[in-house]
Amino acid sequence: MRTRIICIGNPFIAADAAGPMVHDILAGRSLPAAVELVDGGLAGLRLLPLLEGCDQVIVVDAVEGFRDEPGIVILDPAALPPVPVDYGHQAGLAYLLQAAPHVLDPPLPAIVVVGIEGPATDAICREAARICLDTVGSASGRPCRLQPVCAG
Amino acid sequence: MSENRKKTIDVALNRVEGDLELRIEHEDGVVTNAWSKGIMYRGFENMLKGRGALDGLVLTPRVCGICGTAHLLTAAKALDMISGAQLPVNALLVRNLAMMAEHIQSDLRHGILMFMQDCHNPAYASLPLYGEAVRRYQAFKGRSVIGAIGMTKKILEIVAILGGQWPNSSFIVPGGVASVPTFNDIVNCTYIINLFTTWYEEQILGCPLERWQQVRSEQDLQAWLDESDAHRDGDLGFFIRFARLVGLDRLGRGHGNFVSFGQLELPQGSAVRGRTADPLLLAAGFIGQGQAPAGCDQELVTEHVAYSHFVDYPGGLHPSEGLTQPYVSPYEIIKYSFCKAPRYNGRPAETGPLAQMLTSGHPLFADMIAAGGPNAYVRELARLTRPAELLPAMKTWAGEIDPEAPFYHSVREIPDGHGYGLIDASRGALGHWVEISRQKIAHYQIITPTAWNGSPRDHDGVRGPWEEALIGTPIADPDNPVEIGHVIRSFDACQVCSVHLLTNNAPATGRSRCVRV
Numbered sequence: 001m002r003t004r005i006i007c008i009g010n011p012f013i014a015a016d017a018a019g020p021m022v023h024d025i026l027a028g029r030s031l032p033a034a035v036e037l038v039d040g041g042l043a044g045l046r047l048l049p050l051l052e053g054c055d056q057v058i059v060v061d062a063v064e065g066f067r068d069e070p071g072i073v074i075l076d077p078a079a080l081p082p083v084p085v086d087y088g089h090q091a092g093l094a095y096l097l098q099a100a101p102h103v104l105d106p107p108l109p110a111i112v113v114v115g116i117e118g119p120a121t122d123a124i125c126r127e128a129a130r131i132c133l134d135t136v137g138s139a140s141g142r143p144c145r146l147q148p149v150c151a152g
Numbered sequence: 153m154s155e156n157r158k159k160t161i162d163v164a165l166n167r168v169e170g171d172l173e174l175r176i177e178h179e180d181g182v183v184t185n186a187w188s189k190g191i192m193y194r195g196f197e198n199m200l201k202g203r204g205a206l207d208g209l210v211l212t213p214r215v216c217g218i219c220g221t222a223h224l225l226t227a228a229k230a231l232d233m234i235s236g237a238q239l240p241v242n243a244l245l246v247r248n249l250a251m252m253a254e255h256i257q258s259d260l261r262h263g264i265l266m267f268m269q270d271c272h273n274p275a276y277a278s279l280p281l282y283g284e285a286v287r288r289y290q291a292f293k294g295r296s297v298i299g300a301i302g303m304t305k306k307i308l309e310i311v312a313i314l315g316g317q318w319p320n321s322s323f324i325v326p327g328g329v330a331s332v333p334t335f336n337d338i339v340n341c342t343y344i345i346n347l348f349t350t351w352y353e354e355q356i357l358g359c360p361l362e363r364w365q366q367v368r369s370e371q372d373l374q375a376w377l378d379e380s381d382a383h384r385d386g387d388l389g390f391f392i393r394f395a396r397l398v399g400l401d402r403l404g405r406g407h408g409n410f411v412s413f414g415q416l417e418l419p420q421g422s423a424v425r426g427r428t429a430d431p432l433l434l435a436a437g438f439i440g441q442g443q444a445p446a447g448c449d450q451e452l453v454t455e456h457v458a459y460s461h462f463v464d465y466p467g468g469l470h471p472s473e474g475l476t477q478p479y480v481s482p483y484e485i486i487k488y489s490f491c492k493a494p495r496y497n498g499r500p501a502e503t504g505p506l507a508q509m510l511t512s513g514h515p516l517f518a519d520m521i522a523a524g525g526p527n528a529y530v531r532e533l534a535r536l537t538r539p540a541e542l543l544p545a546m547k548t549w550a551g552e553i554d555p556e557a558p559f560y561h562s563v564r565e566i567p568d569g570h571g572y573g574l575i576d577a578s579r580g581a582l583g584h585w586v587e588i589s590r591q592k593i594a595h596y597q598i599i600t601p602t603a604w605n606g607s608p609r610d611h612d613g614v615r616g617p618w619e620e621a622l623i624g625t626p627i628a629d630p631d632n633p634v635e636i637g638h639v640i641r642s643f644d645a646c647q648v649c650s651v652h653l654l655t656n657n658a659p660a661t662g663r664s665r666c667v668r669v
Contacts, residue, residue: 042214045261046318
């Protein structure tokens, strides 16, 4: 199984720095050969090509409004609430995930979002990195060792 | 006119620009005043000070999530100048191809996914073209939308192929490009250009590129539209029919000043030629209202802060001397935007594809501006048809890359000095002004296209381009001011790209607003 971990965000904006922080943590680890780590930056819809050519995609991004307390939430794109369908410069992950089934040739990879709600502390980001690695290759698309902090 | 008839709308144009707000004052259904507010301090200039000389190559592409290649190229050009680098032909070709791919994806994503979305605004539900607009542009269902997402994804693969990395490609460096495309890479690029051209001809133009290039005046445009059903049924034909139906040509006039920094250097020996004697495919220039195009002299660029949330200085400063010291006071009554106000020779100027077509001598747009002045219709027409200018040159340039020749001339270090990089990004004139001292960045100033178009008032109280363009705009329904959206979107505002959060409480329509009476 080929897995791609795509970390999204802007390292220069604190509210959006979670993805890049997790990327840096994972970049310092030895990853399995079948795992590709990608700094997705601010690419938004430009990430479409990265949803091709693999079996599993784990997206790491800052999220807002998915849990009451700061922490990590595991999201299934198919179960995400409706998002604005208008494209704009602010169109990010939500638009990307909604567009993918319409424009990419099947089969689509299994996609899971590891969302970080609230401040991207070092501890939270390390936990998110661990969850990413636990999710690699998981047939259910969920981490193999689900911890309470992950409950969405 | 009694004062109490004036009403104010604050429009948070989410679909255009999350960090942009407009305050519109209208009276008797017509906009009488406007204020464009950038509501986020960016501060890249201060972030860059004291960092390594090459750091702008990595950091400034993060200024924008859509125009990363443009910022990378502009940063590299400034360092090319400081280091006196002479670029190999291959480097120019690769740089050009990457920029053109970025422009084309931007033009069509904006045109089809953003601008044309308004064609099925509920305000137009009773119009005869409404049903057709829904079939074409309904999100994730319309055939034009699906095609545009898929094919713009395809054209961007050229940047990935040439840059060797995707996303956040950093392959443009002082002295050339760091990647060395193989023969197979070039074949792949040519295949993508051909594939995209076929789709663009069939879906957007409804005719071959060569037929469209024969359209050199408004009279030619009418003849082209009348010529066949295929022309009328393409997205361009639909846009023209829709624009005439709702009167887009009566919206968004503005100051009538245009600035372009030009772009796409013509490599020595290339078969590609521009329309002018400029060494660029799309020439740089400035056009004052009603005047002939003149050259563009970056020495005449200044930034004003009288109405911006920055520490005051008199008049305007050239970017090489620019100051970026944010200042906000609870007692402030004058300053209203975190955008500075760029001016060319003291005058506001709009920038973008229309400015680019005019300064580079495109006869159709010169004719349309001479006849009716600038407006939302001609602005968007320039954007939708810019790929027709770029695709033939792309194909030629891809074929001119010699995989055996150099792509880079060594630049061992960046010496002390001043330099600037000027290009036209997808939305218009983009400039980086840089000073290097002892291998570090001593000064960095960036003027983006949206800073030009969305600027607040300047030292003399003169409105920015789209503030001025909104004056006189009729508003049929203040609760759904679609006319304002047409005007602002014709400039393709961009400022929000630094933050993308996945949110669970985003507004359902992207048109949140509050009305203040």
